[in-house]
Amino acid sequence: MNKQEIIEILSDNTKNDWLFKEADKIRRENVGDEVHLRGLIEFSNICKRQCKYCGLRSANKEIERYRILKDEILTYVQNAVKMGYRTVVLQSGEDEYYDTDKMVEIIREIKKFDVALTLSIGEKTYDEFKAFKDAGADRYLIRIETTDKKLYQEMHPHASFENRVRCLYDLKSLGFETGTGCLVGLPNQTIESLADDILFFKELDADMIGIGPFIPHEQTPLKDAEKGNFWLALKVMALTRINLPNINIPATTAMETLNPNGRIIALQSGANVVMPNVTSKEYRAKYEIYPGKICINENPEQCRGCIEGKIKAIGRTISREKGFRQKDRS
DSSP: OOHHHHHHHHHOGGGHHHHHHHHHHHHHHHHOSEEEEEEEEEEEOOOOOOOTTOTTOTTOOSSOOOBOOHHHHHHHHHHHHHTTOSEEEEEEOOOTTSOHHHHHHHHHHHHTTOOEEEEEOOOOOHHHHHHHHHHTOOEEEOOOBOSOHHHHHHHSTTOOHHHHHHHHHHHHHTTOEEEEEEEESOTTOOHHHHHHHHHHHHHHTOSEEEEEEOOOOTTSTTTTSOOOOHHHHHHHHHHHHHHSTTSBOBOOHHHHHHSTTHHHHHHTTTOOEEOOBOSOHHHHTTOOSSSSOTTTTSOHHHHHHHHHHHHHHTTOEEOOSOOOOOTTOO
């Protein structure tokens, strides 16, 4: 699709049923009916950044900070493997405690469990990315959040849009499965810029795209902003599937924060990945990027059982594979 076609669909809610069914059809034809589960480990909520929408921003003095060290991380990985996960996702704020040497050591130990490993730990240099890849990391997720440079700079004080883009292209050049995505509903965001986001994903040839609605956090400068729209976020996700047919797209937890059936609706509208949290309850509530996050009072086994039941109820199956992008699938 070209930009004008994307804008027209985003602006016209009379085509929603067609859009979601078409995205689901393309998902089925290109990545099949299996849903890939990724075990999410949120290992630090310490962050040096000042992103205006995020509850982990360094200026937030009300949050109780935590950091999980290597041995405990490995225990979570071991438990995830026992529960049947083939991929684990290490996610944190930009915590400078975890330097390259520490991360390389953690990566090497995790890879001994024969799992695919996704990192989501922020902006790094080319050499740092290369060290992670050489140690065995498979995927890296950095959401662009918005490709509107002016809006990006407004939302990310003291950060560089060009550096964010540089990170993504460095990751692709190093052979990472590269993930990005956007927030839908940021203040002053336009339909045109959302269309540009989708076209950017295609230009990058991203392997994973995570899309979620903006949810204001009361301990951020955007506390009084209007929250994003679930259906608009779902439309951006569906259009992303249509434009990148064989990529991996998660049904994000933020979707379910706004709609009680959000993840299942997303799975029926183009998504094929779910990332249940395998971090213990003592940390979950403290990793509050946005408020109202689902499942913070459940243990990892409950999360796994709950989502597996929901997936089977819509006639889908849980994959036993590591879930790499299948570019040659017919």
